[in-house]
Amino acid sequence: NAGVTQTPKFRVLKTGQSMTLLCAQDMNHEYMYWYRQDPGMGLRLIHYSVGEGTTAKGEVPDGYNVSRLKKQNFLLGLESAAPSQTSVYFCASSYSSNTRTFSNQPQHFGDGTRLSIL
């Protein structure tokens, strides 16, 4: 059981370049999330998805776009990378949070993508 898989693990970009981070989960989870982790800031939610074909903004969505065309995949795009987007990006997934049955389910995290923008 692979859980949550993120690709790539490392990437260096130049300012203005674009790229897409891929997150895949094999647990049939409805919810998926993208976070960024910066020193002293904890994890901040960028975007999330409550199901295939739906996405929503989190705490820090500017400069990012996402897509959830398939239930198992959640893509994070940077259209024009900026040095402020240098960070470690974590994807997570969980069962639906709208039912009491699963409301205590934790989020399962991927191993992270370390992204540097020069």
Added chain:
Amino acid sequence: AQSVSQHNHHVILSEAASLELGCNYSYGGTVNLFWYVQYPGQHLQLLLKYFSGDPLVKGIKGFEAEFIKSKFSFNLRKPSVQWSDTAEYFCAVKSLDYGGSQGNLIFGKGTKLSVKP
């Protein structure tokens, strides 16, 4: 807005010392509470969680946490730390009452724990 506060940025302990990491949250409704641990270079892993019932929750590796509703706190404890507990610890809160972002975790900024052998 909901927020989660972790009072200590960096805690340094010697092996066998007792540990208590503070966590307070701002939301007064129904919440789920979590502690995650991130070992160096690794992803976040669930340490323990509170949903309902006994406010004293026991997790993996000898960790426990106590939910005190009146204080909006969920402090993490361990009686005797080991060098292998060196990691960053994140408290997180999930609101069950809000629409829209319902179910999203709000993370604290983390506490780094360094255990000296």
